[in-house]
Amino acid sequence: MSVELQLLGEVVARVDGRVVDLGPARQRCVLVALAVDAPRLVPADRLVERVWGVNTPRRGRETLYSYISRLRQALSGADVLEVVSRSGGYALLVDQPTLVVDLHRFHDLRARAREQTDDARAARLLTEALRLWRGPALTGVDGQWAEAARDGLERERLAALHDLADVRLRLGQGGDLVAELAMRANEHPLDERIGGQYLLALHQAGRTADALDHYRHLRDRLVDELGTDPGTDLQGLHRRILTADPALTTTTAGADRPPATPLQLPAAPGVFTGRGSELAELDRILGDAVQDGDSGADFRAAQGAVSGNSPSAGATAVISAIGGTGGIGKTWLALAWANRWSERFPDGQLFVDLRGFSPAGEPMAPDDAVRGFLDALGVAPDRMPADPNARAARYRSLVADRRMLIVLDNAASADQVVPLLPGSATCTVLVTSRNRLTGLVARHGAHPLHLDVLTDVESRQLLVARLGEARVAAEEPAVAELIALCGGFPLALGVVAARAAAEPRLPLADTVGELREFGLDALNDTDPTANPSTVLSWSLRGLSDRQRRVFALLGIAPGPDIDLHAATSLTGLSPRNTRTVLRGLADASLIIHTPGGRYLMHDLVRDYATVIAHENLAEPVRQAALERVEDSYRYTAHTAAHHLEPHRPPIRLDPPVPGTHPRPLPDYQDALTWLDSHHPHLLAAQHTAATHRRHHVVWHLAWTLHTYHLRRGHRHDELAVWQAAADAADHLPDPTTHTYTHRLLGRAHAALGRHEQAIGHLNQALVLAEHHNDPTQQALTHFTFTWAWEQRGDYRRALDHARHALDLFRTLNLPVWEAEAFNALGWCAARLGEYDTARDHCQASLALHHRLHDPDGRAGSLDSLGFIEHHTGHHRQAIDHYQQAITLGRTLGDTTRVATTLDRLGHPHTALGRHDQARTAWQEALELYRQHGREADAERVQRQLDDLDTTIDIDPHDTG
Structure with missing residues (x-):
């Protein structure tokens, strides 16, 4: 307070x-x-x-x-x-x-x-x-x-x-005091102390004759009005002036003139928007949220409270280190805050661009910055100490006990900053740097503040501030896409806004088109400080060759970010060296270390890294890195797929390329968690592999993702990966890949309601399986036909394919699939109203799955039995079966099955008049359907909920 x-x-x-x-x-x-x-x-x-x-x-x-x-x-x-x-x-x-x-x-x-x-x-x-x-x-x-x-x-x-x-x-500052002391001497004409001060000031100003003349007037007035001569002190000063005593015009030994009040802050940003939380954090760190009207003493007290010391305790200055990548707005924020509170620093403000990352080349030497500060503080060139350490000490002496703001902009390292830090708690220091300056935090208690991109709201505010509300509102769709393409990067938004302001008749949609087509190149500008590529290039100067190579490789790595295992494969380095390089790039604010051990690049930084990769790395180097990281994802995903469905018929896997580091996944939950986290990376890896014609990688990634896609409801992704696999299969020698691909493409089409395409692919799969005399693929294709005809509602045809599949699975001695076929037979029979037959088949399936320790199969059989019991009036048994199926589905992370079974669970609850339980089940099913993009199912469940709201609770007789 x-x-x-x-x-x-x-x-x-x-x-x-x-x-x-x-x-x-x-x-x-x-x-x-x-x-x-x-x-x-x-x-x-x-x-x-x-x-x-x-x-x-x-x-x-x-x-x-x-x-x-x-x-x-x-x-x-x-x-x-x-x-x-x-x-x-x-x-x-x-x-x-x-x-x-x-x-x-x-x-x-x-x-x-x-x-x-x-x-x-x-x-x-x-x-x-x-x-x-x-x-x-x-x-x-x-x-x-x-x-x-x-x-x-x-x-x-x-x-x-x-x-x-x-x-x-x-x-020796008498020359600056002449006017002030003349007025004071006039107000107090008989005060010998003031008179002596005025004499000395005139003498130091080079006006010795005026000083002697004033002494005569003062002496005469003392004699006339008080009847006394001047005192011994005044007379002694008069004699020393007469004899031109050099000590009168020489400053105190070892002391400087009182420092000037430097006002070096550049102007505040012309357009500053957003950054409200960051400004508040700077207030908290540097001034404990100073309010308008607070006194300088209060502000100083707040500084002392933040640093844990009173201002007079001799503590070090309060320091905030603002970090972030080039173009993120560090200087913008620092100057906005500094100008906002400049009046709270009455002893002055010092500013220096340390050129850590600038077109000027090498960073400024700390001693050069100290010299500049000493000059601003009024130290004459002939009084500048010769030794750099002495200059730094003189600088600290001059700012000690003064309420000053010192802005050290664009620092390269902590070593560059430390000589410029005052030793007084009365000073406040703002440092900006692309590097993290961890040494400054560790050794000097600096408060780090890392800048991220602007939010969409802040980005729009910036465009409104530059272009006006009317223009932004008139082109809202283009503005929304423009904000997305710039990704909240202040420099990019500023460049776009400046161009749009200079060309008011040019629609923003044209700028959006350029950005969409040319990316970072569309933002290039003749002014290097307004050119994102050039600004980012300055960050690379302080990197080692290894860091620059890894930075470039990260630009072409598949996926939105990367973890240590994948990065180790990408770089070809050891895990320890990879971690060290990544930490260095994070310290340089070129990548962001996010929770969960992942490393992220802003889209524009990544665009720049991609350009560097293609300009500076040979094609074989890029290709080898991509092969390693693709294989890292592929082999880890293969392990995950085996955990998810251990009974799935295996496929042959070639050894990974040298230098690949797959991630070990010890159990089912680790596998599912990894797939949830890396699903975007696997899709991106397949796309990258397709671009570079690594056909076996493309096909294998589709295979590894199949079970995961089914359980998590990724229907559109499942279709996309198998369409890519179909193109790849044309270049692979193993005919099984073609059969597999057509079968799973058919299933993916069926899941999206594309029945004609589904049946067409499944027919091709069956023809290929029969042609190559592959009974396993024949059985699997008949089983998939069963599911496809179910989706169409033709349960007779589905039943026929289920019987074919059961016979083949028995012949092949594939008991898990035999159990699946039993359940499919029971389900089709139930949908045809043959409940006794259906119950026998599904119970046989459940028993076999239980003996084989297959929880996924048990969940499916229990779901079918729940349907049968509900439709035969045994609602309590139905609920019990459904709840067991849901528990197994949740354990497996099979949200697709959980959604379907929750949907079915609501009906026996409704039949028993348990409308609250039905509502709970259907609301969760509705949410999952929407997450999976199953809009038709979601609309149906919403209608069920609406009907439930109008139903009067009853408690009918339960024949179960």
């Missing part, structure tokens, strides 16, 4: 920037009378005397109690400022009075200045103390005591002014 009690000017109390109503003048006087002695006790009689003096009313004590009560209420929100009663009086309890009450801060700064042996530091402390004054003290408070206190405080202010003048004169 920010709290301020202002006495050196109008008496004002603020809590979190809000002015507190302190009531009438005498009530304010009560607070002031307590504040000047805080936190010491003020006896009640003395308090009454201070408030009313000799004019104390009869009921003075009672009125005082009333004032105290009102003040407590007014200050109730300020937990560090409290009026408390003590034996015989009252006290104002203040947490850190020198930070809350400006008067105590003034006294503290004066005391510290008097203790200083360094005149430059003493000058800074006195300057800070005098800045606390905002006019005559205790304004708005009446009474004799207040008037006397006001006069005393004014004398203290003048004494501080005199002390500051003495210090600055010792530092």
Whole structure:
């Protein structure tokens, strides 16, 4: 909480920037009378005397109690400022009075200045103390005591002014003081101290004759009006001026002129939008969310609170390190925040572009930056220390105890930044860098703030700020695609917006078309700082050859991101070396280390990496890397597929290429989790393999994904991978691949309701299986025919194919598939109303699956039995079968089966009048259907739910 009690000017109390109503003048006087002695006790009689003096009313004590009560209420929100009663009086309890009450801060700064042996530091402390004054003290408070206190405080202010003048004169700054001291000497013509200061200032300004002339006037006036000669100090100064004592114009040994107040901040960004959470985080880190109206002391106190030290404790500066890739808006954010709070740094703001990543080439040497800062702080060239370490020490001395903001932009490394860090907690440092600067965080307590891309809302706000709401609203579809193509990258959005603003008649759709067709190249600009490719290229300068090669390879890796196993295969390095390189690229903000051990590139960064890969890496190098990573995915997926369906007939697998690192998957759950996480990578790997005509990889990836697609409801992906496999199969010698492909293409078409295509592919599969005398494929094709005709609703044909499949499975001694065929026979019979036959077949299937420890088959048989029991009026048995099937399906992660069985479970619940249970089942089924894209099923279940809402609960007789 920010709290301020202002006495050196109008008496004002603020809590979190809000002015507190302190009531009438005498009530304010009560607070002031307590504040000047805080936190010491003020006896009640003395308090009454201070408030009313000799004019104390009869009921003075009672009125005082009333004032105290009102003040407590007014200050109730300020937990560090409290009026408390003590034996015989009252006290104002203040947490850190020198930070809350400006008067105590003034006294503290004066005391510290008097203790200083360094005149430059003493000058800074006195300057800070005098800045606390905002006019005559205790304004708005009446009474004799207040008037006397006001006069005393004014004398203290003048004494501080005199002390500051003495210090600055010792530092040789008389030339800067002539005008100020001339006015003061005119106001106090008989004050020998002021007169001596004015003499010395004139002499140091090179106006010795004027100094001697003023001494004569001052001496004459003292004689005429006071009948006395000047004192010995003034006479001694006069003699030293006459003899041109060189010490009068030489600065104190080892000291500098009081530093200038540099104002080096570049202008705030012309258009700044979004980044609300990041600005709030900087407020928290650097100023504890400073509010408008807070005093500099409050802001400084907040800094001390964040760093864990009081400002005077000699702690290091509060530092925030803003990181992120090139073009993400680090400088944009830093300057927006710095300009927003610049007035909170009255001693100045320093700024330097350290050129860590810039067209200028090599990063700036830290000593060059120190020299620039010393120059800005008023150090003359002839007083610049010769040794770099001495220059850095001089810089730290000049900024010590000053409230300054230091912005170190575009840093290359922590080593470049450390010599520029002040040693004082009163300073605030903002560092921006594409590198993470972990050394700065570890050694100097910097607070890291990593910038990500803008959200879609923030991106739109940026375009509106540049182009106007009307134009953006008029081209909303193009704007939405433009935002998606730029991916929230501020530099890309800025370039596009600038071009659109320069060509207002050109539709945004044209720009979108260029981006869609040419990608990063469409953003190229003659200004290197506005060219994303050029800006990103500067990040590569500090990388090793190995890091640059891996960066390029990551650009062509299949999938949206990559994990360590796949990256190890891609790079051809050991896991340890791969991890080291990836960490280095993450530290350089070229990739992002995401939860789960994955590494991600922004789309535009990836586009640039792809360009680098094709320009700098030989085609055999790229090809070998892709083969390794494809095989890593392929062999890991093969292991996963075996866990999901261990009874599936195996296929022959060639050895992986050297350097491949498949991931071990010890059990079913690991396999399913890995497939869920890497499904996009497997689809991308198949596409990449197809592009490079690795036909066996394309076909094998389709095979490995089949069971996963069925269980997770990826119907469209299943069709796509088998269509790619069909093209690949034309180039493979094994005829089984053709049979397999047509069979599973047929099933994929059937799942999407494309019956003609499904039957066509299945007929081709059956012809090929018979032609090559492959009874296993014949049996599997008949079984798939069963399912395809079921989808069409022709259960007679389905039943015929199920019988053919059962006979062949028995002949081939494939008991799991025999059990599946029994269940298919039972299901078809049930759909034809032959429930007794159906029950016999499904129970036989369940028993066989149970003996073979096949949970997937058991779930299917239980689902069929649930259907049979429901349609024969045994609703409780139906529910039991369905619930067992759902439990098995959930264990297997088979959301396709779970959705279907939940759909069926609702009906026996409804038959029993259990509408709440039915609703729960159907709502979950509806959600899963929608996730799987099964819109027709989803619409049907929604109608069931709607009908359920209009049904009156009943409890019919249950024949079960």
